[in-house]
Amino acid sequence: MSGLDAFELGRRHDLGTHTFTPEDIITFARKFDPQPFHIDAEAARKSMFGALCASGWHTTAVWMKKNLEFRDAWHRELEEKGVSPPQMGPSPGFRNLRWHKPVYAGDTIQFFNTYRSARQRQRKPEWGIVELHSEGFNQDGEQVISFDSAVLVRI
Numbered sequence: 609m610s611g612l613d614a615f616e617l618g619r620r621h622d623l624g625t626h627t628f629t630p631e632d633i634i635t636f637a638r639k640f641d642p643q644p645f646h647i648d649a650e651a652a653r654k655s656m657f658g659a660l661c662a663s664g665w666h667t668t669a670v671w672m673k674k675n676l677e678f679r680d681a682w683h684r685e686l687e688e689k690g691v692s693p694p695q696m697g698p699s700p701g702f703r704n705l706r707w708h709k710p711v712y713a714g715d716t717i718q719f720f721n722t723y724r725s726a727r728q729r730q731r732k733p734e735w736g737i738v739e740l741h742s743e744g745f746n747q748d749g750e751q752v753i754s755f756d757s758a759v760l761v762r763i
Contacts, residue, residue, distance in 0.1 A: 611694035611761045612726040612736045614686065623674040623719040628662045630713040636666040649713075657710050664707035667717065667753050671742060674719045697735060697760030705755040709746070717744045717752060724756075728763060736761045 630649065637646030641663035644651035652660040683693035711717060725739045737758050744753040 610763045614694045615723045615726050617723050620722045623678045625716050625718045626670045627716040633662045660713045661710040667711050671719050695762035699759050703756045708751045711752050716747045719744045736763050
């Protein structure tokens with residue numbers, strides 16, 4: 609069995625949820641995106657956002673954490689069934705990254721991945737590439753993030 613065979617193309621996978629607290633938003637932003645609407649509640653209130661909101665990079669980083677938690681749980685599930693999990697490699701990148709709506713302090717975001725395609729690479733044929741579409745929605749069902757990406761998988 610190829611490492612690519614483990615991926616269910618077209619199936620939407622729920623990666624779980626994350627609630628963005630004011631403290632986490634400010635801590636992340638101070639380190640990586642120190643704009644006033646991410647680090648100061650009063651400045652954020654006076655900004656175009658009207659309230660403290662997470663950096664888009666923070667939202668994307670949380671997706672990555674949820675994605676890896678999902679991958680690890682999926683691998684354990686495969687191992688329990690006696691199936692060797694696919695050996696995952698790095699990602700060659702993202703496309704079409706969009707932050708559709710701000711993620712405000714207190715918002716709970718639910719993240720999803722849908723595997724779209726899986727193929728063997730022409731160069732380095734011992735590796736395949738799996739393409740996926742990822743999304744996140746707030747507690748009101750509004751889309752806050754979406755992007756397309758890929759991951760290398762040993763065949």
